[in-house]
Amino acid sequence: MASLNIIYYSATGNTEEMAKYIAQGAKDAGADVKVINVEEADEKSVNADFLAFGSPAAGAEEIAPEIVEFIESNKDKIFNKTVGLFGSYDWGTGVFMESWVEQLTSENFSIVGEGFINHLAADDDEKIEKCKEYGRKIVL
Template sequence: MSKVAIVYWSGTGNTEAMAKAIEEGAKGAGGDVSLFEVESFKASSVPDYDGLIFGCPAMGDEVLEEGSFEPLFTDAEKHLSGKPVALFGSYGWGGGAWMESWVERTKGDGAKLFSDGLIVENAPGDAELADCRKLGEEFVKAL
């Protein structure tokens, strides 16, 4: 059974809803899944997991949340080489440039990026939540 951490930050609840749907899909595929709000996860724990799924919405000028998520992700980057990683998040405006930058950054860390990131505009509806469950399921099956 693959051990997976889903680590997210959510300001409005949109990214949290996505994280919970991803968790459902990953558990449904047989993964040993732990869901963490960013404040309760330590970057030093990254090596303890077979794969990681990070979630953060776009903030400001389409950047990662700077108060707690960005510092955690920066610390985690030194452990991502060779590690399977998936990214997700929501946005309220813009076209997803924050995800494109985050994907390139994560590839540069040497992570085995699972996809080009799952993004949802505003609150996820039924179709978007189904996409989230599918991401969790397929991620676990690929490990």
């Protein structure tokens, strides 16, 4: 059974909610999934077949520093894994995800698709299903 660890930072709960639905999609696809707040994550948190990182858009559409620092400090352990990226945003257009994917791709990370973003919460059936679909996509 494939394993997926989802490591996220959430300021308002929207990204945490996405993480839970992404986890559900990966579980539905047969994966063993752990959802970990980055504030509780350690170097063992990257010990999985697949990883996903979640961040809301912070400031001027930037990745939360907590996630950036975690990835930087564990880069050598993450480098050879398939990684999903997801996040939520309120204002702006969500370009933070495009920048994040470009940055990690330029560092030779294997990113699933173009990442996945939600405007605010995953609070309707369509948004929830898209989260689950991304979870399945990461592990398949």
